[in-house]
Amino acid sequence: MRLSRLSRTTLGVVTALILVIVYVPLFVVLVNSFSTSTSLTWPPPGFTLEWWQKAFQSAGAMEAVLTSVQIAIIATLVSLALGTLISLALQRFDFFGRDAISLLVILPIALPGIITGIALNNFFRTIMGVPLSIWTVVIAHATFCIVTVFNNVIARLRRMGTSLEEASADLGAGVWTTFRLVTFPQLRSALLAGGLLAFALSFDEIIVTTFTAGSGVTTLPIFILNNMFRPNQAPIVSVIAVVLVLVSIIPIYLAQRLSSDTEQKAP
Amino acid sequence: MTDQQPAIRLSGLTKEFGAVTAVDHVDLEIAAGEFFSMLGPSGSGKTTVLRLIAGFEQPTGGTIELFGDDVTKRAPFDRDVNTVFQDYALFPHMSVLDNVAYGLRVRGIGKSERNERARKALAAVRLEQMADRKPSQLSGGQRQRIALARATVVEPKVLLLDEPLGALDLKLREQMQVELKEIQRDLGITFIFVTHDQEEALTLSDRVAVFNNGRIEQLGTPAELYERPVSRFVADFVGTSNLFDDDRSRAILGRGGQHSVRPEKMTVGAGAGEAGEGVINAAGTVVETIYLGSGIRIVVDLDAGLRVSVLEQNDRNRRHDEDRGDRVVVSWHDGDVVALGGADAAAPAPA
Numbered sequence: 001m002r003l004s005r006l007s008r009t010t011l012g013v014v015t016a017l018i019l020v021i022v023y024v025p026l027f028v029v030l031v032n033s034f035s036t037s038t039s040l041t042w043p044p045p046g047f048t049l050e051w052w053q054k055a056f057q058s059a060g061a062m063e064a065v066l067t068s069v070q071i072a073i074i075a076t077l078v079s080l081a082l083g084t085l086i087s088l089a090l091q092r093f094d095f096f097g098r099d100a101i102s103l104l105v106i107l108p109i110a111l112p113g114i115i116t117g118i119a120l121n122n123f124f125r126t127i128m129g130v131p132l133s134i135w136t137v138v139i140a141h142a143t144f145c146i147v148t149v150f151n152n153v154i155a156r157l158r159r160m161g162t163s164l165e166e167a168s169a170d171l172g173a174g175v176w177t178t179f180r181l182v183t184f185p186q187l188r189s190a191l192l193a194g195g196l197l198a199f200a201l202s203f204d205e206i207i208v209t210t211f212t213a214g215s216g217v218t219t220l221p222i223f224i225l226n227n228m229f230r231p232n233q234a235p236i237v238s239v240i241a242v243v244l245v246l247v248s249i250i251p252i253y254l255a256q257r258l259s260s261d262t263e264q265k266a267p
Numbered sequence: 268m269t270d271q272q273p274a275i276r277l278s279g280l281t282k283e284f285g286a287v288t289a290v291d292h293v294d295l296e297i298a299a300g301e302f303f304s305m306l307g308p309s310g311s312g313k314t315t316v317l318r319l320i321a322g323f324e325q326p327t328g329g330t331i332e333l334f335g336d337d338v339t340k341r342a343p344f345d346r347d348v349n350t351v352f353q354d355y356a357l358f359p360h361m362s363v364l365d366n367v368a369y370g371l372r373v374r375g376i377g378k379s380e381r382n383e384r385a386r387k388a389l390a391a392v393r394l395e396q397m398a399d400r401k402p403s404q405l406s407g408g409q410r411q412r413i414a415l416a417r418a419t420v421v422e423p424k425v426l427l428l429d430e431p432l433g434a435l436d437l438k439l440r441e442q443m444q445v446e447l448k449e450i451q452r453d454l455g456i457t458f459i460f461v462t463h464d465q466e467e468a469l470t471l472s473d474r475v476a477v478f479n480n481g482r483i484e485q486l487g488t489p490a491e492l493y494e495r496p497v498s499r500f501v502a503d504f505v506g507t508s509n510l511f512d513d514d515r516s517r518a519i520l521g522r523g524g525q526h527s528v529r530p531e532k533m534t535v536g537a538g539a540g541e542a543g544e545g546v547i548n549a550a551g552t553v554v555e556t557i558y559l560g561s562g563i564r565i566v567v568d569l570d571a572g573l574r575v576s577v578l579e580q581n582d583r584n585r586r587h588d589e590d591r592g593d594r595v596v597v598s599w600h601d602g603d604v605v606a607l608g609g610a611d612a613a614a615p616a617p618a
Contacts, residue, residue, distance in 0.1 A: 163352050163354055163356040164356050164358060166321075166323050166343065166350075166352070166356065167350070167352060167356035167357075167358070168358075168369070168373075169322075169323075169342065169343040169344045170321060170322075170323075170343050170344070170348075170349055170350045170418075171344075171349065171369050171370035171373060171417070171418075171421060172344045172370050172373045172374055172421065173344055173369075173373040174344055174373075177373050181358075181369075181372075181373070182358055185360045186359075186360065
């Protein structure tokens with residue numbers, strides 16, 4: 001497509017503006033983590049590595065990282081297992097209510113977090129009578145982490161078609177052997193992509209976490225929120241934010257590369 | 268060997284997909300060692316019959332017997348038949364050798380034995396040097412032969428082939444036809460071959476079933492199908508035919524009913540046409556002549572109101588070329604006229 005000089009310039013400026021609006025604040029956070037000021041003032045009065053050192057020595061911050069990692073790993077594993085099973089069921093079998101179930105599986109990622117949070121909080125405490133803990137957070141996260149796995153796996157299954165599985169059965173393999181030797185190897189990269197996205201989603205989730213975490217369960221996002229406005233902690237929060245950005249970029253980047261050959265991108 | 272069980276016996280086989288009847292009460296026996304083709308246009312039910320035999324689909328009604336055993340309810344992995352798929356369905360993450368050895372592996376045969384047998388099967392299709400490649404590194408014709416090796420290494424009683432040559436170009440297809448025939452003779456197993464290519468079916472098969480609308484329209488040897496089609500559909504689908512409907516039959520052949528005459532049984536001449544017992548002459552005007560190399564197709568509009576196609580050999584006896592608009596006489600022998608019956612046969616003669 002050919003564009004006039006004027007429209008090319010205009011579109012270029014608009015694109016640059018939007019990218020600036022998105023990335024300058026992130027850059028400010030990065031700079032603040034090296035600033036001598038404790039109150040996030042701008043421009044930074046001086047350069048220091050003090051906050052980086054303090055952040056890595058802060059017991060609260062380290063514990064929060066560990067909690068977040070634990071929750072994200074378990075929620076991801078649960079999502080991988082359940083997401084794969086539901087994808088297989090919906091893509092390989094025909095049954096009553098299939099479309100309805102397909103919608104119900106995807107819905108949690110579209111629901112506002114605050115609704116999911118309140119609903120689960122109510123469900124756990126009032127209806128089930130279960131005290132909030134790290135496990136209630138895991139279950140809450142799994143409800144929407146399943147969706148990324150589901151989307152990746154079902155797109156792969158659809159593209160793969162049934163003929164490989166039929167060929168396997170035809171050559172004498174039972175259902176389980178076919179899954180182990182043929183279906184699973186074909187799904188591996190889709191599972192990795194879905195799993196990485198699920199991990200990233202869980203790792204920085206805050207709204208649902210706030211409603212479903214038991215007392216004493218402090219994930220990294222909650223830790224940041226709690227410390228953001230404490231005068232002496234603000235630069236440490238900046239450091240954590242920078243680390244969080246780096247940690248989030250890697251799985252997203254990998255997931256995008258892995259799923260770039262599937263027709264349906266995960267949300 | 269006349270008392271031997273048929274390799275496949277289908278009785279009243281029916282498959283409905285919702286309101287659509289894909290296969291409609293098909294009865295069929297296929298002898299052991301036969302090269303059998305199922306021919307028909309897309310949607311005629313031939314592939315569904317193949318998938319029913321393989322066990323990928325469950326019939327709505329009827330039974331499937333394999334050498335006398337009722338296998339109707341058995342899963343695909345529990346049937347002694349193997350399939351060569353239209354898209355080959357090779358496992359992309361496995362090497363060629365692992366693909367071929369797959370059927371032996373899932374039967375629990377040890378690594379050294381299954382690799383040895385897989386190598387032998389690869390040698391049979393002359394691809395032993397490709398053992399360590401991935402399927403994506405092979406050409407279409409090579410994939411086709413790998414699929415064949417993979418399906419035959421487990422020594423099935425019946426091999427099902429679902430349009431296996433459809434994706435190949437013409438030269439390769441002709442070469443693979445010869446190879447398929449050789450392999451079938453060497454292995455001595457029953458081949459059931461699905462195709463929409465009538466020439467392929469006639470070339471390869473001992474017997475052919477022509478499918479239309481989920482039923483077998485005609486079952487016979489290639490020569491029977493070509494020389495004596497029973498219906499308008501078969502006459503039209505297998506080869507080319509000049510079809511005479513009831514009115515034209517009365518006008519030109521002097522009798523009612525539907526008839527067909529093959530283009531190569533007709534000749535085009537100038538003047539009064541041929542004389543002799545049983546020769547039918549019909550005057551007309553040349554519409555088109557098409558040069559085919561070994562032959563020439565001449566399209567003539569007969570004065571009686573029928574367009575016919577005549578195929579003449581481009582041999583040394585051919586003296587003159589017809590031009591568009593030339594007045595000619597088309598001649599054929601009454602013995603080459605085939606009366607068509609079947610469901611779409613002539614309506615009752617008007618009084």
